[in-house]
Amino acid sequence: MRFFQNKPQPSLNDIRCPLSGLALAALALSLEDEPERLALRLPYPVDAFASELEEALKPVLAGRTLHLEGALPAFGKPLGKVKNLIAIASGKGGVGKSTTTINLALALKELGLKVGVLDADLFGPSLPMMVGTRGQHPDSPDGKTMYPIEALGLYTQSIGYLVDDSDAAVWRGPMASTALMQLVNETHWPELDVLLIDMPPGTGDIQLTVSQKLPLTGAVIVTTPQDLALSDAIKAMAMFEKVNTPVLGLVENMSYHRCSQCGHHEPLFGDGGGVRLAEEKGVALLGTIPLTLNIRHHTDAGQPVVLSDPSGDDAHGYLQLARKLLGEMLKRPVPPAPIDVKMV
Numbered sequence: 001m002r003f004f005q006n007k008p009q010p011s012l013n014d015i016r017c018p019l020s021g022l023a024l025a026a027l028a029l030s031l032e033d034e035p036e037r038l039a040l041r042l043p044y045p046v047d048a049f050a051s052e053l054e055e056a057l058k059p060v061l062a063g064r065t066l067h068l069e070g071a072l073p074a075f076g077k078p079l080g081k082v083k084n085l086i087a088i089a090s091g092k093g094g095v096g097k098s099t100t101t102i103n104l105a106l107a108l109k110e111l112g113l114k115v116g117v118l119d120a121d122l123f124g125p126s127l128p129m130m131v132g133t134r135g136q137h138p139d140s141p142d143g144k145t146m147y148p149i150e151a152l153g154l155y156t157q158s159i160g161y162l163v164d165d166s167d168a169a170v171w172r173g174p175m176a177s178t179a180l181m182q183l184v185n186e187t188h189w190p191e192l193d194v195l196l197i198d199m200p201p202g203t204g205d206i207q208l209t210v211s212q213k214l215p216l217t218g219a220v221i222v223t224t225p226q227d228l229a230l231s232d233a234i235k236a237m238a239m240f241e242k243v244n245t246p247v248l249g250l251v252e253n254m255s256y257h258r259c260s261q262c263g264h265h266e267p268l269f270g271d272g273g274g275v276r277l278a279e280e281k282g283v284a285l286l287g288t289i290p291l292t293l294n295i296r297h298h299t300d301a302g303q304p305v306v307l308s309d310p311s312g313d314d315a316h317g318y319l320q321l322a323r324k325l326l327g328e329m330l331k332r333p334v335p336p337a338p339i340d341v342k343m344v
């Protein structure tokens with residue numbers, strides 16, 4: 001007697017989303033699984049991921065045509081036309097929060113999102129320097145509200161466009177919080193998938209007020225690997241937990257130094273602190289970004305590395321960061337939308 005064992009047929013339910021690892025069929029906002037075509041509408045723009053999605057879906061295509069489309073939904077409560085507000089925060093100053101914000105914003109744009117950046121760092125607004133808009137002022141149609149300044153393909157607003165650095169530095173408590181809220185609310189943001197908010201460093205009243213008053217989809221915590229920075233990062237996470245804002249993940253910046261001459265890696269500020277912290281706290285480690293001359297030079301010159309050296313290792317690191325952040329957002333409960341599954 002001969003036994004023929006049928007190879008199990010791959011099922012659509014087994015195919016994973018390349019960004020989040022979730023089952024693609026469950027993530028899809030609509031799905032048409034028909035004899036001639038397979039069509040999926042996903043909760044993210046698909047162009048940048050088309051070849052990965054095609055590869056992943058190959059085993060179930062069986063000669064059918066594949067139709068993919070997608071757009072990012074609002075995962076939390078939108079603010080006007082801004083679908084998702086994400087705070088980029090750190091417990092401690094100087095850890096590279098602004099550098100991470102701008103490169104992450106450009107990387108998210110590369111992945112097909114429409115992105116804005118709000119520089120809410122009252123005490124050291126650095127966005128105008130990083131996007132080459134120093135000395136510019138936003139247009140105001142009525143003397144009260146403002147249009148963001150478009151730069152490097154991003155919609156930007158900064159306290160630095162409105163006041164001198166020295167004026168901003170003396171703001172305290174309620175005055176500073178009010179100024180920040182005005183900056184967010186009185187800007188005519190266009191329709192944006194994501195608005196990254198570069199928060200002032202620390203976990204004081206200003207940060208708490210902003211986190212409580214703005215409908216944040218989530219927060220990203222930037223830290224360096226030293227113990228001091230890590231203990232401040234823990235405080236920042238605790239603050240967001242207190243106001244029920246999900247921490248979407250942790251970025252360990254200046255993880256190691258990568259030599260521009262020989263490529264050698266050296267853990268200048270300690271080894272793996274952020275990695276361990278993410279594990280302990282059960283939050284995603286979105287990325288480990290090295291300390292490199294390339295990152296510092298290009299960002300400080302108004303041409304962040306994701307734009308000026310798009311095929312280099314540093315830009316690749318930020319693109320990976322953006323992918324992981326998107327993946328973590330997708331793991332949030334997707335807002336109610338009619339699931340429309342047609343099977344023939």
Ligand SMILES: Nc1ncnc2c1ncn2[C@@H]1O[C@H](COP(=O)(O)OP(=O)(O)OP(=O)(O)O)[C@@H](O)[C@H]1O
Pocket residue numbers: 090092093094095096097098099100121124126200201253254289290291292293295296297299300
């Ligand atoms: N990964 C990196 N490699 C090289 N230089 C970096 C990196 N990250 C940040 N820097 C540099 O470190 C300095 C401080 O960075 P940045 O202004 O982004 O910090 P910050 O956390 O926003 O500071 P603060 O909140 O105190 O204003 C800048 O000169 C920046 O170019």
